[in-house]
Amino acid sequence: MKFRNFKMVDFVVYGRGCFNQLDEILTPRRKGSAPMIFLIDDFFKNNQLIKSSIPVRGNDLLIDLDVSHEPSTAYVDELAGLIKSQFGSVSGIIGIGGGSAMDMAKAVAIMMTNPGKAQDYQGWDLVKHPAVYKAGVPTLSGTGAEVSRTTVLTGPTRKLGMNSDFTPFDQIVLDAELIKDVPHNQRFYTGMDCFIHCVESLKGTFINEFSKTYGEKAQELCEHIFLHKDHWDEKSDEQLMMASYSGGMSIAYSQVGVAHAVSYGLGYLLGTRHGIGNCIVFNHLQDFYPEGVETFHKMVEKNNIDIPSGITRGLTDEQFDTMINVSLSMTPLWENALGTNWQKIMTRDRLKTLYEKL
Ligand code: NAD
Ligand code: ZN
Numbered sequence: 001m002k003f004r005n006f007k008m009v010d011f012v013v014y015g016r017g018c019f020n021q022l023d024e025i026l027t028p029r030r031k032g033s034a035p036m037i038f039l040i041d042d043f044f045k046n047n048q049l050i051k052s053s054i055p056v057r058g059n060d061l062l063i064d065l066d067v068s069h070e071p072s073t074a075y076v077d078e079l080a081g082l083i084k085s086q087f088g089s090v091s092g093i094i095g096i097g098g099g100s101a102m103d104m105a106k107a108v109a110i111m112m113t114n115p116g117k118a119q120d121y122q123g124w125d126l127v128k129h130p131a132v133y134k135a136g137v138p139t140l141s142g143t144g145a146e147v148s149r150t151t152v153l154t155g156p157t158r159k160l161g162m163n164s165d166f167t168p169f170d171q172i173v174l175d176a177e178l179i180k181d182v183p184h185n186q187r188f189y190t191g192m193d194c195f196i197h198c199v200e201s202l203k204g205t206f207i208n209e210f211s212k213t214y215g216e217k218a219q220e221l222c223e224h225i226f227l228h229k230d231h232w233d234e235k236s237d238e239q240l241m242m243a244s245y246s247g248g249m250s251i252a253y254s255q256v257g258v259a260h261a262v263s264y265g266l267g268y269l270l271g272t273r274h275g276i277g278n279c280i281v282f283n284h285l286q287d288f289y290p291e292g293v294e295t296f297h298k299m300v301e302k303n304n305i306d307i308p309s310g311i312t313r314g315l316t317d318e319q320f321d322t323m324i325n326v327s328l329s330m331t332p333l334w335e336n337a338l339g340t341n342w343q344k345i346m347t348r349d350r351l352k353t354l355y356e357k358l
Contacts, residue, residue, distance in 0.1 A: 006252060007165040009147055009172050016238070019137060019175040023055035026092070029133050029170075034091040035060040037083055039105050041067055041097025041139060050178075054096070061086070067100040070273060071107065073118035073155040079104070080111035080118075092133035092170075098190065099143030099274065102136045103151040106167050109134035110151075118162070119155040127164035135171035139178045141240045142190035142275065144197060144248020146172045152274070159268040159326060174245065176237040188226070188305050189275030191240055192296070194247040195222040196278050199292035200257030201250045204336035208253065215250035218243040226299040257337035258288045258346075261330040262354060265323030270311065283307050284357050288337065312358050324351050 013021060026036055035058060042064040044050045056062055063079065083090060090112060095105020109131035111118055121127050138146045145151070149168050150161030161167075182190075198219035201211050221243035225236045263277035272280065283300075286293040300307060312320070328334070328351065334342040 004253070007149060007168055008252075009169050011171040012174065013171075014174040016175060016177050016234075019173055019178060020053060022053075022094075022135075022137070022173060023057075025135070025171060025173070026055060026094070030057075030091045031089075033058055034089050035087055036091050036094055037087075037108075038062045038094045038096060039065050039079070039101060039108065041065055041101040043067070043097065044139070050096075059087075065097060065101050065104055067097065067104075069154075069271060070100050070267065071103045071151070071153050073107075073122065073153045076104065076107040076111055076118040076153060080108050083108070084112065090132055092135065093131075094135045094137065096137040096139060098138070098140035099145040099193075102138060102143070102145035102169075103153065105134055105136060106131070106145075106151040106169065107153060107162060110162060110164075110166060118153060119157075121162040121164070122153060122155050122158060122160040124163045125165070127162055127166045130166050133170050135173065136169045137173040137175070137178065138241070138244070140182055140186065140190050141179050141237075141244040142192070142194040142247075144194065144244050144251065146174070147245055147248035148252060154268065158329065159264050174241055176234065176241050179237050179241060180234070184303070185305060186275075187240070188299075188303050189273075189279055191222060191226060191243075192279050192282070192299070193275045194218060194240075194243050195226070195296065195299070196259050196282050196292075197247040197251050197256055198222065199282075199289050200259060200337065201247075201254040203289055203292065204254055204257050205339050206254040206336045211250045211252075211254035213250075214246040215254075218246035218250060221246070223295060223299075227295070227302055255332050255336035257333055258285055261327050261333040261337070262351070264330060265325075265327040265355070266311070266358070268326045269315075269319055269323050272311065276308070279305075279307050280309070280311060280358050281354075283309075284354065309358070312355050320352050320355055323355055324348055327351060 093109040112132045150163040198215045201215045259282040262281045266272040
């Protein structure tokens with residue numbers, strides 16, 4: 001038996017207001033006049049409060065990230081190309097935003113030092129050279145992208161991460177003050193991404209005590225804030241932030257499962273966003289995760305959320321085939337969910353029936 005040797009995030013600062021320490025954290029990482037590039041979620045485009053606390057020095061550059069679509073390899077190439085042509089080398093890439101901004105920062109940092117195109121590195125352990133210094137400041141909690149060793153990208157032929165030891169951040173800044181104004185629905189969808197990570201990890205065949213320890217804690221936190229607490233407060237933000245971190249740590253040493261495998265097909269074909277896509281799928285997974293789905297239904301009701309339905313209505317056979325192909329190519333996810341025999345359990349027909357329900 002060979003055990004995986006995981007590269008994790010090097011430094012973590014946690015605490016309400018710790019974003020103000022970013023300057024002090026970045027100063028020793030600056031290489032002469034090479035700039036820090038801040039990639040900031042364009043949700044904050046006109047937020048002077050946040051923007052003025054970003055430690056922009058010398059010829060640093062602040063780029064508003066367009067996250068109206070989830071990250072694509074083309075957008076990563078565009079930004080990496082722009083930064084390289086303008087500066088040659090940089091001191092680091094700092095991502096500020098939701099999971100999409102986290103993934104953009106990780107991917108752009110990788111493309112600063114690796115030749116070719118981002119699509120060349122979609123897969124497992126294809127990245128050849130260490131990235132430039134990179135730091136992540138999440139402003140939405142749930143994806144676990146702040147701790148993971150992947151960056152999920154839609155490429156010309158697939159939706160797949162750059163999964164490598166060079167992908168995790170060197171530094172993350174966990175400041176719950178930054179997530180306090182997330183709208184109710186968005187908070188729920190991204191929060192449920194975390195809950196679903198936990199269920200898929202804990203009920204998967206890859207589970208071990210490492211993943212179980214983090215997964216159980218994260219699931220307990222999600223249920224506490226989305227089901228048992230009667231109002232949302234500052235502590236809820238802090239708990240959701242730590243649930244996201246722990247959920248990410250849980251899947252680092254296990255894997256996600258059916259909801260993610262099916263939702264990737266929706267994301268690829270229809271552009272359905274990760275959090276909401278997982279909710280749309282998980283809503284129908286009682287055969288695979290009976291207890292998790294029952295709890296999920298209670299959380300949906302308690303939080304007054306409408307989970308969209310009918311999104312695959314009217315699609316052609318060819319379009320269903322595309323989603324099925326994308327989904328079935330996620331071998332590790334299916335193997336974790338259903339075991340080595342998964343192809344006998346999740347046939348194309350069964351998967352099509354599931355897609356038709358969504
Ligand atoms: P997101 O980053 O796509 O953002 C969703 C929306 O919320 C955007 O409109 C954004 O502008 C807005 N937003 C961000 N911060 C906000 C704030 N503080 N207040 C209000 N609005 C805010 O959403 P997400 O659910 O965090 O991330 C989904 C992305 O993460 C997908 O691209 C998915 O593939 C990726 N992901 C990555 C991993 C990983 O391990 N790398 C894991 C899960 C998901
Ligand atoms: Zn997820």
